[in-house]
Amino acid sequence: MSEQELMPVFKAFAPDLISGIQFQADGLDINLAEPNLTLTSEPDLELAREAVITFTGTLPTGSSSLGWQWDEQFGESALRVSTATGEEIYTEYLQPGVPAGPFDITGAVKQSGFSIFANYIVIGFEHILPKGLDHILFVVGLFLLSSKLKPLIWQVSSFTLAHTVTLALGMLGIVTIPAAIVEPLIALSIVYVCVENLWSRNLSKWRPAVIFGFGLLHGLGFASVLTEIGLSPNHFITGLIGFNIGVELGQLTVIALCFLAVGVWFRNKAWYRSYITNPASIAIALMAGWWVFERTVYGV
Numbered sequence: 001m002s003e004q005e006l007m008p009v010f011k012a013f014a015p016d017l018i019s020g021i022q023f024q025a026d027g028l029d030i031n032l033a034e035p036n037l038t039l040t041s042e043p044d045l046e047l048a049r050e051a052v053i054t055f056t057g058t059l060p061t062g063s064s065s066l067g068w069q070w071d072e073q074f075g076e077s078a079l080r081v082s083t084a085t086g087e088e089i090y091t092e093y094l095q096p097g098v099p100a101g102p103f104d105i106t107g108a109v110k111q112s113g114f115s116i117f118a119n120y121i122v123i124g125f126e127h128i129l130p131k132g133l134d135h136i137l138f139v140v141g142l143f144l145l146s147s148k149l150k151p152l153i154w155q156v157s158s159f160t161l162a163h164t165v166t167l168a169l170g171m172l173g174i175v176t177i178p179a180a181i182v183e184p185l186i187a188l189s190i191v192y193v194c195v196e197n198l199w200s201r202n203l204s205k206w207r208p209a210v211i212f213g214f215g216l217l218h219g220l221g222f223a224s225v226l227t228e229i230g231l232s233p234n235h236f237i238t239g240l241i242g243f244n245i246g247v248e249l250g251q252l253t254v255i256a257l258c259f260l261a262v263g264v265w266f267r268n269k270a271w272y273r274s275y276i277t278n279p280a281s282i283a284i285a286l287m288a289g290w291w292v293f294e295r296t297v298y299g300v
Contacts, residue, residue, distance in 0.1 A: 020071030025063040066104035072097030091232040117242040125244020141193035147267035158208040162215025168222025184295040189214035190288035194281040
């Protein structure tokens with residue numbers, strides 16, 4: 001819709017939006033006025049526009065803490081609380097319907113760096129499990145070539161090092177590649193890994209180097225997630241490290257589940273490759289191949 005068409009639709013929706021928000025000062029509800037909507041100018045209405053919705057409310061005199069929650073139907077939220085001078089006093093990434101606070105707004109109690117660190121670990125982990133199906137299938141593809149620990153460690157270590165580098169470079173704005181390019185290539189990396197599983201019985205000399213290259217792509221994909229959330233400028237390093245650790249824990253969990261599902265029981269069987277590695281690699285390659293087509297033709 002054009003801005004003129006969208007405004008009356010938004011005004012009709014505003015009461016439902018306000019009713020789904022709980023904003024409290026010292027445990028008491030704050031009444032919010034009718035919100036104001038501002039849209040960025042975008043001549044192509046097929047593209048998403050950034051919308052800024054501004055609420056106003058009056059804090060009771062002497063308020064020392066705030067609490068925030070909105071209905072789970074509105075999705076996830078990244079909460080940033082700043083003073084009038086721009087000093088950030090609280091930051092948290094919230095899952096749908098999860099409340100934040102009460103948190104201190106007087107400056108007497110500082111938010112701990114550990115709580116921010118732990119929050120970003122959860123974000124990183126959840127980006128793999130359960131949200132990152134493409135990253136999950138890539139890791140499963142690595143596992144399928146060999147369920148022995150040493151080859152797997154070589155591959156995962158190469159992948160980890162690479163995506164750590166580009167995650168940092170992407171967040172710092174040093175390397176930026178459009179998602180329309182990165183996402184199809186990530187899907188293509190899954191296809192390659194699984195196709196190689198079919199004709200290679202052992203870890204080749206070049207496989208860790210190839211995995212390193214693919215890790216660079218996946219790191220840019222991780223960076224796009226953090227860019228959407230927006231790392232707190234005051235806690236950039238803390239958030240970056242926490243997110244990366246969360247991603248690693250997610251990947252290790254995927255590998256552990258693979259070991260528990262088939263590796264421990266069947267990896268030494270003569271039929272392991274014929275009945276597990278090959279069929280699973282084919283299935284994953286076909287799914288990822290469709291993603292390559294879909295992300296190339298229809299975008300991301």
